[in-house]
Structure formats: C-alpha cells, structure tokens
C-alpha cells in the first residue's frame with residue numbers, strides 16, 4: 001500500500017504540505033488564495049493568470065509578486081505586464097502553439113523546483129476547471145503531461161471543484177477528513193477504460209471497468225458522508241490514469257463561520273474584529 005495523500009491538505013492553514021502555486025487565467029477567488037499564496041515556495045502565473053492576480057490584489061499588488069509569469073502573452077494586459085516587469089518578476093515567453101500556457105508553465109515550475117532544490121509535496125493549480133470547456137479538457141490533458149514531468153501530485157482547484165489524476169498501477173490511499181471536503185466525489189476514466197477497485201465510498205468498485213459509454217462514477221459519496229472529520233480514507237486501485245474529483249465544501253455557513261474566518265486575509269479579519 002502506498003503512502004496516504006490528503007488532496008485538500010494544501011488548503012489548510014498551516015497544513016502539512018509544502019506547495020508550489022500556478023495561477024491560470026480564470027477568476028481568482030479570495031477564499032483559498034491567501035492560504036495557498038502564503039504557503040507556496042514558488043509562485044507562477046500562466047499568461048492571463050497575472051491579470052487576475054493583479055486585479056484581486058487591488059492596491060496591494062506589490063506585496064504579491066509571482067516568481068515568474070510565462071506564456072505566449074496574448075492575454076496578459078500591457079499594463080499588468082509592465083507592472084510585474086518593473087517589479088523584477090521574470091517574464092518567460094513560451095511561444096509554442098502546440099502546448100497550452102498551463103502545460104508550459106508547469107514544465108517551467110518542475111524545472112524550477114529541481115534547480116532550486118526545494119522540497120515540495122504538491123503543485124497546486126488555481127483555475128482550469130471553469131470557463132471554456134475546451135480549456136477545461138486541456139487542463140485534464142495537462143495532467144497527463146504532468147505525470148511525465150514529475151512524480152509530485154498536481155492538484156487543480158477552482159470554485160468547489162478539485163481534480164487530481166491518479167497514476168496507474170498502484171494503490172492510492174486518500175485521506176478525506178480535513179473538514180474541507182464536500183459531500184460529492186467522482187472517478188472519471190478520462191484517458192480510456194480503467195479497471196478500478198475502491199474502498200471508503202458509498203458506491204465502491206470491485207475490479208470494475210470504468211469507461212465512457214459504459215460506467216463513470218459521478219455523484220459518488222463517502223462511506224459515511226455525514227461525519228466529515230471521521231471519514232475513513234478512500235483507497236483506489238486503477239490500471240490506467242484515473243481522475244479523482246471530490247468537491248470542496250462550500251462556505252455557505254455565513255461570513256462569521258469558522259471556515260470563512262480561516263480563509264480571510266488578515267486585513268479583512270481585522271476590519272471585522274476577528275482574531
């Protein structure tokens with residue numbers, strides 16, 4: 001049995017994983033941003049991702065400078081590009097039009113991790129799971145490239161969705177009791193049929209073939225969906241890469257809920273009298 005991995009640990013403050021962060025060209029939400037940014041040892045934007053970082057930071061852009069911005073630069077606006085260039089952020093032009101800016105940005109990130117010899121547990125991607133459907137599919141395709149680039153897990157997060165491509169040929173043991181997991185999860189055989197065995201789910205699989213047009217495990221849930229802190233790990237064995245997609249709990253408990261306080265940046269917390 002392989003080591004246990006907690007996909008949502010990256011969203012915990014402090015959590016136990018060391019992460020690197022890539023921001024894609026999708027609306028950035030404050031909800032998870034500050035926890036991820038403050039933990040990340042290397043931070044990058046793929047092209048128009050820089051526009052979203054700039055916009056979210058409002059008047060505090062100087063405090064949130066990415067290590068590099070890469071892409072074909074058809075989306076970053078001239079003023080945003082000029083701002084980060086003046087602040088000495090590296091701008092790396094990757095003109096290749098056969099690979100997405102995400103794939104190229106991830107490739108640079110993997111090289112950067114090696115070059116700096118930093119210890120990293122997870123590469124976290126913000127964006128990529130909403131907006132244009134061709135881009136969503138491209139996000140999933142990048143996860144296949146990622147498996148050739150690095151052994152590190154690449155976790156994509158946007159809104160209440162998360163995507164992690166599980167490698168073939170080993171048993172995965174996923175911890176799902178951070179309290180941030182929502183109720184739902186799915187196993188999607190994105191690259192072709194997957195012979196799959198699971199435990200810890202309501203609808204488990206026993207050497208079952210998952211395949212488009214045959215059976216795909218969506219709207220699945222955990223064995224004991226009620227008690228989120230007590231959930232047993234989910235184990236998954238697959239003979240081909242298989243997409244694990246749990247949803248994250250929404251923050252629908254109001255602005256003063258424990259969860260919302262955890263994710264608010266310090267300034268907002270102070271304004272609200274929260275400590």
Ligand SMILES: Cc1ncc(C[n+]2csc(CCOP(=O)(O)OP(=O)(O)O)c2C)c(N)n1
Nearest residue numbers: 047071072074075096097098099100101102
């Ligand atoms: C068969 C094929 N189809 C489509 C393309 C075009 N293409 C694939 S990846 C890519 C770059 C996309 O860049 P990205 O910045 O990630 O997305 P954008 O928002 O610019 O569409 C392009 C143009 C191609 N090179 N080959």
Ligand SMILES: O=c1ccn([C@@H]2O[C@H](COP(=O)(O)O)[C@@H](O)[C@H]2O)c(=O)[nH]1
Nearest residue numbers: 024025047048075101102128131132135
């Ligand atoms: O609708 C979209 C558009 C883009 N992305 C992701 O962001 C990067 C960078 O995009 P640019 O348009 O080049 O700025 C792109 O490679 C996609 O991964 C997206 O997810 N959805």
